[in-house]
Amino acid sequence: MSIFRTIKTTALAVALVAGGFTSPAAAQDSGWEPSQPIQIVVGFAPGGGTDQTARLIASAAQEFFPVPLVVVNRPGASGTLAAELVANAEPDGHTLLVGGGSESTSVPNHRQTNYALDDFKGVARVNREHMVIVTKTGSGLDTVEAVVERANENPGELAYGSSGPGGVLHSAFLVFAQEAGIELQHIPYQGGAPALAALLGGHVDMTIITPGDAAAQIEAGTVNAIATTSDRAEQIPDVPSLSELGYDVNLENMKGLVAPADTPDAAIEYLQQRFQQAMESETFETLADRANITPGYLSGPDFKQAMTDMSDSIGSALGDTPKEQ
Amino acid sequence: MDPFTQALFAFGEPAVFITLICATGIGLIIGAIPGLSVNIAVALAVPLTIFMPTDQSLVLLIGLYGSGIFGGSVSAILLNAPGTPASAATIFDGYPMAQQGLATKALRVSLIASLYGAVFSVILLVLVAPELANFALRFGPVEIASLLLFTFFVIGILSGASLAKGLLSAAVGMVLATIGSDPMLGTPRFTFGQTSLMDGLSYVPLLVGLFALAEILDESTRGFSQSIQKFSLDSEDRERNRVSFRDLKFISLPVIRASAIGSAIGILPGIGATIASFLAYGDAKRASGDGSSFGKGDVRGVAASESANNAVVGATFIPTLALGIPGDAVTAILLGALVLQGVTPGPLIFISNPQVVYTIYLSLLFATLLMAVIGYFAIRPLAMTLRIPKIYLMPSVALICIAGAYVARNNMIDVWIMLGAGVLGFVFNRTNVPVAPLLITFIITKPFEEALRQALTRSEGSFMPFLTNPVSLTLTALVAVAFALTLRRDLKRRHAVPNQKEE
Numbered sequence: 001m002s003i004f005r006t007i008k009t010t011a012l013a014v015a016l017v018a019g020g021f022t023s024p025a026a027a028q029d030s031g032w033e034p035s036q037p038i039q040i041v042v043g044f045a046p047g048g049g050t051d052q053t054a055r056l057i058a059s060a061a062q063e064f065f066p067v068p069l070v071v072v073n074r075p076g077a078s079g080t081l082a083a084e085l086v087a088n089a090e091p092d093g094h095t096l097l098v099g100g101g102s103e104s105t106s107v108p109n110h111r112q113t114n115y116a117l118d119d120f121k122g123v124a125r126v127n128r129e130h131m132v133i134v135t136k137t138g139s140g141l142d143t144v145e146a147v148v149e150r151a152n153e154n155p156g157e158l159a160y161g162s163s164g165p166g167g168v169l170h171s172a173f174l175v176f177a178q179e180a181g182i183e184l185q186h187i188p189y190q191g192g193a194p195a196l197a198a199l200l201g202g203h204v205d206m207t208i209i210t211p212g213d214a215a216a217q218i219e220a221g222t223v224n225a226i227a228t229t230s231d232r233a234e235q236i237p238d239v240p241s242l243s244e245l246g247y248d249v250n251l252e253n254m255k256g257l258v259a260p261a262d263t264p265d266a267a268i269e270y271l272q273q274r275f276q277q278a279m280e281s282e283t284f285e286t287l288a289d290r291a292n293i294t295p296g297y298l299s300g301p302d303f304k305q306a307m308t309d310m311s312d313s314i315g316s317a318l319g320d321t322p323k324e325q
Numbered sequence: 326m327d328p329f330t331q332a333l334f335a336f337g338e339p340a341v342f343i344t345l346i347c348a349t350g351i352g353l354i355i356g357a358i359p360g361l362s363v364n365i366a367v368a369l370a371v372p373l374t375i376f377m378p379t380d381q382s383l384v385l386l387i388g389l390y391g392s393g394i395f396g397g398s399v400s401a402i403l404l405n406a407p408g409t410p411a412s413a414a415t416i417f418d419g420y421p422m423a424q425q426g427l428a429t430k431a432l433r434v435s436l437i438a439s440l441y442g443a444v445f446s447v448i449l450l451v452l453v454a455p456e457l458a459n460f461a462l463r464f465g466p467v468e469i470a471s472l473l474l475f476t477f478f479v480i481g482i483l484s485g486a487s488l489a490k491g492l493l494s495a496a497v498g499m500v501l502a503t504i505g506s507d508p509m510l511g512t513p514r515f516t517f518g519q520t521s522l523m524d525g526l527s528y529v530p531l532l533v534g535l536f537a538l539a540e541i542l543d544e545s546t547r548g549f550s551q552s553i554q555k556f557s558l559d560s561e562d563r564e565r566n567r568v569s570f571r572d573l574k575f576i577s578l579p580v581i582r583a584s585a586i587g588s589a590i591g592i593l594p595g596i597g598a599t600i601a602s603f604l605a606y607g608d609a610k611r612a613s614g615d616g617s618s619f620g621k622g623d624v625r626g627v628a629a630s631e632s633a634n635n636a637v638v639g640a641t642f643i644p645t646l647a648l649g650i651p652g653d654a655v656t657a658i659l660l661g662a663l664v665l666q667g668v669t670p671g672p673l674i675f676i677s678n679p680q681v682v683y684t685i686y687l688s689l690l691f692a693t694l695l696m697a698v699i700g701y702f703a704i705r706p707l708a709m710t711l712r713i714p715k716i717y718l719m720p721s722v723a724l725i726c727i728a729g730a731y732v733a734r735n736n737m738i739d740v741w742i743m744l745g746a747g748v749l750g751f752v753f754n755r756t757n758v759p760v761a762p763l764l765i766t767f768i769i770t771k772p773f774e775e776a777l778r779q780a781l782t783r784s785e786g787s788f789m790p791f792l793t794n795p796v797s798l799t800l801t802a803l804v805a806v807a808f809a810l811t812l813r814r815d816l817k818r819r820h821a822v823p824n825q826k827e828e
Contacts, residue, residue: 045364045365045368045654046364046365046368046369046658047364047367047368047371047654047657047658047661048657051368052661055372059372072735073735074734074735074736075524075734076520076521076523076524076734076736077506077520077521077523077524078511078523080520080523081520081521081523081736084520107511110511111511111512111513113520114520159782159783164511165506165507165508165509165510165511166511185782185783186782187466187779187782187783188508188509188779189775189779190508190775191657193650193651193657194650196650197462197644197648197650198465198466200462200648200650201462201463201464201465202462202463202465203465203466203779203783212664213649215669215671216648216649216669216670216671216672216673216674217648217649217671217672219669219671219673220671220672220673222672287375290375290665290667291375291664291665292664292665
């Protein structure tokens with residue numbers, strides 16, 4: 001083992017690492033190249049689910065990009081502050097938003113925002129998180145049928161906790177209530193965790209949560225998972241979906257990358273290809289598995305369509321309800 | 326080997342121990358910088374932990390969390406700028422003490438109180454976590470609204486020399502707190518179309534402006550003159566800054582009460598360390614009898630505030646571990662980090678992963694002890710900050726204030742809020758209107774409004790639950806008694822010295 005060999009090995013390692021930054025793995029040429037660092041804007045503080053998606057995809061995709069991918073947190077107003085910023089950003093392919101959640105599909109239906117879903121183009125969907133309606137064990141509300149029956153007997157008595165007014169959790173109950181023709185009371189909390197605490201304390205009758213967040217309670221038997229709001233979730237395969245039960249509800253919390261609507265197609269294509277490659281990489285698979293997120297790649301246009309469908313179904317459930325100004 | 330011994334042995338590993346030392350040290354520094362909160366430190370450390378073993382990642386995150394809260398008191402005492410919102414109540418007596426050359430003593434008292442509060446809550450966590458967590462769940466909107474109303478009165482009425490000025494300040498705080506979104510409907514209020522204001526005015530910029538910037542503006546009108554040498558290193562100074570046995574006896578009762586208050590608040594979801602420290606401060610002041618020395622550099626004020634906010638740390642782990650429901654923003658992030666490690670906190674964690682539970686207990690305990698050791702040696706050098714001539718120190722602090730306001734949310738509007746709050750604080754100081762009630766009502770109004778309206782929505786507008794609920798009824802009765810006593814004291818005082826000019 002000579003010192004030269006050590007130097008050589010080191011040099012090779014350096015070259016490999018540097019190579020990751022300078023020569024992106026072969027992807028088809030779309031005629032567009034990023035010329036400066038790409039900002040991935042997150043509408044929430046570091047540490048939340050959206051932030052996690054951003055950091056996972058950025059670290060997995062970095063090796064495919066010749067420029068750094070920078071995650072920027074611009075928290076505020078349930079993610080709408082960041083959405084507004086990106087909607088109005090220079091549409092040159094260097095500014096992306098982690099969208100697909102409440103700020104894209106739900107909030108603009110409830111209140112006036114300085115942007116609309118159509119101000120964005122989809123780049124790639126990264127993950128989709130199921131949502132599941134849970135009730136407290138022993139409350140007698142073990143099935144969707146029981147909930148509907150109780151709600152019909154006492155209109156407006158059953159209360160659900162949400163993570164905040166206008167969010168996708170709130171909307172999911174609105175869509176469900178409209179489909180089932182029942183009247184429910186809405187009690188918003190500052191996030192999903194306090195809403196779950198309120199359910200366990202008996203202060204509300206139902207809430208919606210991701211299967212991952214509910215896992216501990218379901219396992220311990222303190223809550224009943226009665227239905228998912230899209231299709232069946234892998235973590236809780238025995239729980240039916242609302243659509244199986246005959247209620248036309250298809251809502252979930254999606255996370256993916258979107259760009260300002262005027263971003264050139266060549267740039268979108270370039271970005272989409274590389275994010276798709278990243279999601280197929282082993283790094284991403286490992287990270288996603290550890291972080292307990294459900295990967296669900298969709299191409300830009302498909303992602304946009306999925307968002308539009310959800311937004312429309314929420315919009316029609318709200319009907320003529322005037323928007324909060 | 327049983328899980329406890331296994332967890333204990335893990336701390337013998339150099340990697341784990343070194344991580345704990347680094348995390349505690351870094352937590353202290355980040356906590357001391359206004360604007361860089363504990364939340365940010367913990368959140369940014371989470372990606373580092375993905376490929377670490379469970380015990381190492383836990384000591385890293387818990388070390389940052391535990392020491393960060395103490396770190397916040399350092400800048401509160403030395404610079405009048407709380408490093409974390411939880412240390413806001415430490416300012417009231419900590420900064421006056423520093424002004425009197427007792428900075429070292431204030432920091433020592435803060436350290437002792439922090440240590441006590443943290444250990445107290447860890448013991449509580451170890452002994453009764455599952456039982457307490459389930460009890461706390463029964464606290465619904467009605468109870469929380471009554472508790473916050475009680476807090477308003479305990480602190481609001483009892484602070485400040487003049488009731489009228491105190492109420493004026495409190496009213497301004499309440500108005501400022503209504504800026505933002507309606508908690509039930511999401512309707513923007515007083516945001517003037519600014520999306521940045523939808524979440525309301527942020528804590529940190531407001532705090533930093535009201536206290537630190539206001540103080541800097543005040544100093545600037547005096548040309549940053551250095552009237553007295555802040556403190557010297559001679560023996561007389563050392564003697565004054567010593568924390569004697571008498572001091573310890575003096576602060577023991579407030580510290581015990583504050584630790585209990587902090588632990589109780591920590592268990593309840595969504596109230597937090599800031600309100601706990603205010604509540605404990607108000608309690609200590611009330612319990613002291615006349616309370617006239619509070620706000621002028623009373624060690625008990627520093628002790629109460631700091632033991633309460635550190636007691637919250639251990640207590641927030643109670644719902645986090647036992648129910649899988651995070652007690653505050655930091656434990657929410659920690660919960661995410663545990664999931665990354667393949668551990669799901671919840672009612673079954675004590676059976677399925679006892680080793681993780683013990684590692685958390687021991688990390689909290691060791692982080693606290695290490696914080697005490699590092700803090701002990703750091704206090705004197707830190708206190709030297711005050712020997713820097715004001716003409717250099719103050720502009721540097723102003724710069725930190727601006728940077729701190731910006732980094733909290735990467736938003737320019739927070740800098741303007743900070744500057745505005747600074748001017749407001751300056752005007753208040755000049756007109757002898759106390760700033761504290763403004764801050765306290767600002768912090769309490771939002772959760773109070775939320776809980777009140779949740780309760781009223783549930784009862785369809787009826788106030789009956791507040792009268793039929795035993796917790797609520799007790800607290801309301803206490804408010805009435807406190808109000809009557811204050812009124813009587815005020816009238817008596819006015820009677821005794823009718824011509825005394827208000828301070």
